[in-house]
Amino acid sequence: MNREDFPIINDNLIYFDNAATTLKPNVVIDAIDDYYKNYSVNIHRGEYDLSFKADQAYANARLTVAKFINADEKSIVFTKGTTDSLNMIVDGYFKDHLNKDDEVLITKSEHASNVLPWFNLAKTNGIKVSFIELNDDLTLSLDNIKNSITDNTKVISLAGITNVIGDIRPIKEICELAHSKGILVVEDGAQSVPHIKTDVKESNIDFLAFSGHKLCGPTGIGVLYIKPSLIDEFKSVEFGGGMNESFDSVDEVYLKEAPTRFEAGTPNIAGAIGLASAIKYIESIGLDKIHEYECELKEYLVSKLSNIEHIKVINPNTKSGIIAVTIDDIFPQDVGYYLNKYNICVRTGNHCDKLLKDLIGVRNTLRISLYFYNTKEEIDKLVELLSDKNKIISEMI
Amino acid sequence: MDSSTKREVILEHYQNPVNRVTDDVEGYVKVNSNNESCIDNINLFIKFNDNKIEDIKFSGEACAISTASTSIMIQNLIGMDIDEALDYINNFTKMLNDEEYEAKDFKDAVVFDETYKQANRRTCVTLPYKGIIKAIEDYKK
Incomplete structure (x- = not known):
């Protein structure tokens, strides 16, 4: 369906690598093109009209993403992609909240991006990374999760849909189970957000990561969702322009409110605009x-x-x-x-x-x-x- | 060599490669060679003796072209002294890149004389050469 919306699609191309990245429709290409041709200026400065326009487009992009997954705007952080978001979750939150011998549960069908940040933390903080057993058909059952949880389990980090087996994980039920035991849940949404409805309030997920380019958006833009109650404890992992309120010395650095304090430097403005356009396009279908x-x-x-x-x-x-x-x-x-x-x-x-x-x-x-x-x-x-x-x-x- | 003969030679080396082993070989230098953009992954085991390549074996998984290229390379390099091998590799690489090269007896390796037309497969052919060059350089040190 909707093949006519994609300039790259023709009778001589059969593209079956959509889990890696998706093709881009004209509306997304046009939105990015429009920014670069007509208002390619920086945000966070309202003195001139063009900047105000870019500022508005960037803010609206965040609003579009928030509505798409039923989140509050302040919970939406623009990142480079799923990998960046997952690394931020580990570095900005769990690095300070997990201690030696605390346990993270993942599975053997996770993507490297949901394995290696945890392995790295295990090296530096001494946490333990354990694998929940999978069923014979390589899917995951709630019972297996239940059986894997120990007194030390603090996090369960799972793909919403896995990238080789393609099974859908029951994130809402996993969150219910985990939260009843004081365990936080991270969803790698790279393969799920572009394909099935994601509602962070309904699932009650704590952290969610996804990419723009797997849902017909541009490369280099992704999203980190942080549950409102966890934002204050989530540290900035990059520092610089745009994210600070003021600073005078080492001890006097004041950061902006979330989500701005998570986005140091000039953000990927064109990417955010393109992503918003992609989301609207996906929603229209x-x-x-x-x-x-x-x-x-x-x-x-x-x-x-x-x-x-x-x-x-x-x-x-x-x-x-x-x-x-x-x-x-x-x-x-x-x-x-x-x-x-x-x-x-x-x-x-x-x-x-x-x-x-x-x-x-x-x-x-x-x-x-x-x-x-x-x-x-x-x-x-x-x-x-x-x-x-x-x-x-x-x-x- | 016509293209159907080339295909036959490549397939023969792919299906029955020279000196393929499943386990590490004791007393040999081991070097791994893999391609960043694909899944080819081979280990070469080389036995040097008095500046000579006395033997080469390999293990691992790779596509038909990489496997055949490894097999042919092994067949051609065994018995060469290391400078002769480097000279051979240098000329072979020039042929692969469609540059001027000194005519050598490439034997079965001539099957790759037109691979330069398929840029994405050139890395398959060069895979084992990356490994052997590293091993020779290490041996020279």
Whole structure:
């Protein structure tokens, strides 16, 4: 659906790497173009009209993001992306709130961005990072979370939707369980926010991170959501212009209110404007409709792939647009090169999830990740190309 | 060599590579080689003796081109002294980059004489060479 909105889409391109990044519609490109062409000045200075206009656009972008996830504006911090947001959560909050032997629970299907900041904190603060056991189909159950919680557990940090298995985690129920035991919850929303409705008040999540570029927005812009009750305790991790009220000496530095005190330096103004435009665009289609369509596409693809003997689908039943497969006796990257000859873009590798190999028994897979602009005709073409193993082998080099 | 023969040679080396091992090799220098933008990851095990490359083995996972390139490299470099090997690699790299090179007997490695036309696959071919160059430089020290 909505293929006509994307200038890059044409009959010669089949883009199935949407979990990595998404294509950009004209409205987003135009919004960024408009800023750079017509009011490309800095914010935080109201003396001249153009700056006031940029200021308003930046503030409105924050408001758009806030409404999108049902948050208060002061809880929305613009960052570089999910990775930046997750690192800020660890450095700005947990570094000061976790002590030696405190425990963080994650899983082996988390993206590197939700693993390495915690590993790094474990090195410096002596916290413990433990893994919640996954079900046989690599999904996560509340019971397994319950069983993993110990007296030392202080944080549960999970992807809302995982980037290889594509399972949706019950964030609201996880928050209920965690909060009843005084545990905070971090959601890596990189794969969930662009595909399913996220409501931070309904889920009662404590921290949320997501990126603009995975929801048709520009690269280099992302969001950190901090629950209002945790903002005062959340420290600024970068210092400089824009975020300070005044300063005279080391002991006399006064910072602005949140969220401004988290955004040192000239922010990514064009990025924030582009992100707001992307959010409005996604909202105009409707996340429910997007999710329903992605699941329909996935079901269609899985049913076709299941008839091909040399292909194994790792995650046939998860309800998202992510499908990870292996092909007997062929290195996934070679299949990626083969499909590239037909202008089909897929991702091959471990998808920044280097711990999952222990569970699925293979280090690398081929991942097909769908979005609303993909079609069944594109899937037919992919399936046709994957169904002939000899053709893959003869054309992969 | 025509393109279908090249494909056959590459596939043969991919499916039956020279000196592939599954475990580390004792008494050999080990060097890892991986590509930043892809998932190729190989370990080379080299045995030097009196400035000579006496033996090379490899382990790891890589695409067909990288695996074949590794196999062919091993076949060609075993027995060379290290300066001869560096000269060979230098000329081979020039061929890959479509630069002027001194004609050498590249043997099976001629299958890559047109790889420069596919920029994204050049890094697959060069993967094992990155490793062997590092190992030779370390040995020279």
